[in-house]
Amino acid sequence: MQDILNQIFANDFVILALKLGVLLILLPATLVLGWVELKLGAHMQHRVGPMYPGGFHGWAQTLADGLKFVMKEDIIPKAADRFVFSLVPYITMLGAALIFVVIPIGPKLVIEDLDVGIFYVLAASSIGVIGILMAGWSSANKYSLMGALRAAAQLIAYELPLVLTAAAIAMLAGSLSLVDIVEAQGPASQSGWYIPFVVYQPIGFFIFLTASTAELTRPPFDMPVAEAELITGAFTEYTGIRFAFSLFASEYISMIGLAAVGATLFMGGYLPPFPALDFIPGPAWFMAKLSTILFLLIWIRWTFPRLREDQLQKFAWKILIPLSLVNIFITGALKLTPWI
Amino acid sequence: MGVVPEDLTRARLTGSGILRTEEMVLNIGPQHPATHGVLRVIVTLDGEKIVEGEPIIGYMHRGHEKLLEQRDFRQVTNLLSRMDWLSGINNEIPASIAVEKLMEIEVPRRAQYLRVILAEINRITNHLMFVGSFGLELGATTPVMYAFRERELLQSAMEMVTGGRMHFGFIRPGGLKEDIPRGFVDLALRGVRQLVKFIPDYENLMMGNEIFKQRTVGVGVLPPDLALNHGVSGPILRASGIPFDVRKADPYLVYPEFDFDVPVGRSGDSFDRYFVLMEEMKQSARIVEQALEGLPEGSHIGAVPKKLTLPEGEIYSRAENPLGELGYYLVSNGEAKPYRLKVRTPSFSNISVVPHMLRGAYVPDMIAILGSMFFVVGDIDR
Numbered sequence: 203m204q205d206i207l208n209q210i211f212a213n214d215f216v217i218l219a220l221k222l223g224v225l226l227i228l229l230p231a232t233l234v235l236g237w238v239e240l241k242l243g244a245h246m247q248h249r250v251g252p253m254y255p256g257g258f259h260g261w262a263q264t265l266a267d268g269l270k271f272v273m274k275e276d277i278i279p280k281a282a283d284r285f286v287f288s289l290v291p292y293i294t295m296l297g298a299a300l301i302f303v304v305i306p307i308g309p310k311l312v313i314e315d316l317d318v319g320i321f322y323v324l325a326a327s328s329i330g331v332i333g334i335l336m337a338g339w340s341s342a343n344k345y346s347l348m349g350a351l352r353a354a355a356q357l358i359a360y361e362l363p364l365v366l367t368a369a370a371i372a373m374l375a376g377s378l379s380l381v382d383i384v385e386a387q388g389p390a391s392q393s394g395w396y397i398p399f400v401v402y403q404p405i406g407f408f409i410f411l412t413a414s415t416a417e418l419t420r421p422p423f424d425m426p427v428a429e430a431e432l433i434t435g436a437f438t439e440y441t442g443i444r445f446a447f448s449l450f451a452s453e454y455i456s457m458i459g460l461a462a463v464g465a466t467l468f469m470g471g472y473l474p475p476f477p478a479l480d481f482i483p484g485p486a487w488f489m490a491k492l493s494t495i496l497f498l499l500i501w502i503r504w505t506f507p508r509l510r511e512d513q514l515q516k517f518a519w520k521i522l523i524p525l526s527l528v529n530i531f532i533t534g535a536l537k538l539t540p541w542i
Numbered sequence: 543m544g545v546v547p548e549d550l551t552r553a554r555l556t557g558s559g560i561l562r563t564e565e566m567v568l569n570i571g572p573q574h575p576a577t578h579g580v581l582r583v584i585v586t587l588d589g590e591k592i593v594e595g596e597p598i599i600g601y602m603h604r605g606h607e608k609l610l611e612q613r614d615f616r617q618v619t620n621l622l623s624r625m626d627w628l629s630g631i632n633n634e635i636p637a638s639i640a641v642e643k644l645m646e647i648e649v650p651r652r653a654q655y656l657r658v659i660l661a662e663i664n665r666i667t668n669h670l671m672f673v674g675s676f677g678l679e680l681g682a683t684t685p686v687m688y689a690f691r692e693r694e695l696l697q698s699a700m701e702m703v704t705g706g707r708m709h710f711g712f713i714r715p716g717g718l719k720e721d722i723p724r725g726f727v728d729l730a731l732r733g734v735r736q737l738v739k740f741i742p743d744y745e746n747l748m749m750g751n752e753i754f755k756q757r758t759v760g761v762g763v764l765p766p767d768l769a770l771n772h773g774v775s776g777p778i779l780r781a782s783g784i785p786f787d788v789r790k791a792d793p794y795l796v797y798p799e800f801d802f803d804v805p806v807g808r809s810g811d812s813f814d815r816y817f818v819l820m821e822e823m824k825q826s827a828r829i830v831e832q833a834l835e836g837l838p839e840g841s842h843i844g845a846v847p848k849k850l851t852l853p854e855g856e857i858y859s860r861a862e863n864p865l866g867e868l869g870y871y872l873v874s875n876g877e878a879k880p881y882r883l884k885v886r887t888p889s890f891s892n893i894s895v896v897p898h899m900l901r902g903a904y905v906p907d908m909i910a911i912l913g914s915m916f917f918v919v920g921d922i923d924r
Contacts, residue, residue: 247687344568348590348905421681422753428681429575431909507753508681510906511590 220311224302232454236264243504274442281342290337291444294452297329301459306381308472308484319380320368323463327417330456331357334426337448338436349435352511353419353426359518360416366526367406370533371467374399384471396477398470402536405529407468409522414460415502418453422506423514457499465491565593572601579919592908595900597893599922606924610883615641615850620711625887626921627708628668629864631660634713639794640859640872641715644852652840653717654796659833662826663730666737667696668864669823672916676816677748679913680757685747692740695733702726715850717843727834734827741824758813762899762911773891776866778915781818782810788862800829812914851878863888865916889921
């Protein structure tokens with residue numbers, strides 16, 4: 203089994219196909235994740251969720267939703283800036299999809315192992331907010347504008363703790379490359395033990411989860427799209443497939459992207475928890491860890507009420523940033539010990 | 543609107559280099575997810591801060607009071623349950639009490655007990671609705687589903703008796719339309735016991751949640767004197783610390799025979815209003831249990847003439863509705879129809895303090911305030 207897998211992965215063409223496959227699979231993955239979220243949320247609320255489309259537990263619900271979005275009328279408000287307005291879905295999707303370029307899914311399965319991997323991830327993940335700002339500005343709608351301004355404020359507040367957490371990880375691994383970071387949680391570590399960084403970085407993991415929820419503008423940090431206040435925030439004027447892409451698809455792709463980053467930075471990516479479990483291929487481990495983080499994100503979403511914008515800022519600047527500085531200090535102290 | 547963004551956010555640099563901002567007028571509603579119904583609020587914003595907020599009512603005016611003048615005294619109850627559509631039975635009861643008092647009809651004790659039971663179950667279903675939807679407005683999607691799980695059982699108990707789930711039309715002058723069916727007592731007891739069992743869940747999910755506290759504590763404070771001046775009543779008044787409850791202050795039906803408390807809040811903020819709602823459900827559950835256990839035998843309706851012709855005269859009858867004091871001022875000129883039936887609805891008076899509470903709040907606070915003022919638009923507009 204192991205030999206066959208090794209042979210398959212040694213083939214350059216297979217690797218290229220798999221790398222391209224990662225990008226091609228993103229759209230179907232959003233549909234699956236959307237369905238999973240519908241079902242999980244339903245069961246957390248004593249409901250069953252979609253049951254009919256597709257037959258088995260409504261597996262085709264998100265497909266049907268997508269089809270519905272395609273068939274809706276495409277409306278652009280008269281006062282809107284047409285060019286910017288129609289550019290938005292591309293920008294938000296681009297920002298969401300770019301992360302996957304540097305995520306190592308298996309031992310050799312990474313589209314491009316950049317030396318500045320983490321830096322690139324953080325930069326790419328903020329592109330989406332430009333899309334939200336553009337949507338808010340170009341829609342000529344007061345709700346959209348307020349939503350966009352909230353999103354911008356939120357980005358500034360949450361990018362910092364995210365960067366500081368990533369800095370702590372880079373300190374532990376001694377590299378910015380995501381492949382090196384994964385390897386540093388396994389064979390390349392000082393002790394040679396397979397210890398994921400979440401063990402050394404529980405605070406970092408908490409900050410990462412919080413900040414990525416804020417970055418995804420999902421509850422409890424969904425003020426930019428708070429439906430009870432701003433209808434749909436920046437995307438109030440969007441309809442049909444534009445709406446589906448700029449809000450849902452980009453949210454789910456970013457969610458998968460950030461969960462993948464979390465799995466890579468904190469849970470050891472494609473590495474098995476013990477060397478003895480090596481016979482299970484890396485991508486399977488990666489998917490398992492990715493799903494764990496996705497489940498956490500969905501769980502948070504269905505539990506908490508929404509914060510207020512000023513409270514969120516307070517939380518970011520007065521709690522998360524000092525906490526992440528403390529985290530860096532602890533990491534520095536850990537580096538002095540012989541274990542890492 | 544057709545307004546270009548440049549006009550909305552024009553910010554000019556003044557000579558001193560301080561950024562000057564302009565106020566923005568935002569129209570919220572009548573079609574907006576936060577106003578659950580067709581309430582319209584025009585707010586003037588300075589950034590996210592509300593400078594001035596003005597609720598505009600009347601989008602659901604249906605001319606109830608005029609329509610009531612065309613109905614006889616049995617048909618009147620059916621129309622009244624459509625004002626506050628979440629608590630139909632509670633709307634019907636005081637109208638029948640007014641007729642009974644004018645005609646001096648004796649209502650059997652069984653009918654009075656059943657009225658109390660139905661009214662209190664209805665109060666619980668009404669409160670559960672607001673307990674759930676307040677969470678929804680703050681962005682938590684789960685409490686509403688939990689609340690509706692318990693609401694469903696009590697609703698089916700109501701449906702078992704009246705055949706309706708919203709507009710019951712079950713109260714008649716002199717008593718009730720019919721006696722209760724077999725099995726109702728068990729179902730109602732099961733419903734209230736399940737509710738009491740699961741209330742701690744809601745409390746943990748909402749009132750124990752740090753984010754919920756941050757969103758509600760100190761938000762939308764309603765001082766007691768302001769509340770009194772505006773005729774605020776019900777749970778909102780009690781949350782401000784005034785223990786006024788018509789069931790205790792001016793008892794009707796057989797309420798004095800039951801043992802229940804009037805929960806009051808301390809600071810009158812959104813959190814206290816939510817807390818009072820939660821506590822009132824427990825008290826209502828107590829009343830329902832006591833009434834079901836002590837349910838007397840007898841007839842469900844007193845001796846009522848076939849044609850209800852009221853003697854000339856006028857009467858004011860009031861009751862504690864789930865949302866506040868409901869009053870009917872009935873003027874009869876000796877015909878089979880009311881000459882005038884003036885309605886004093888709780889939501890109409892309660893909503894009048896909203897402009898005072900909105901001043902200086904943030905936009906998200908507006909949602910918390912409107913959500914915790916517990917109004918039904920049909921009750922405001924009639």
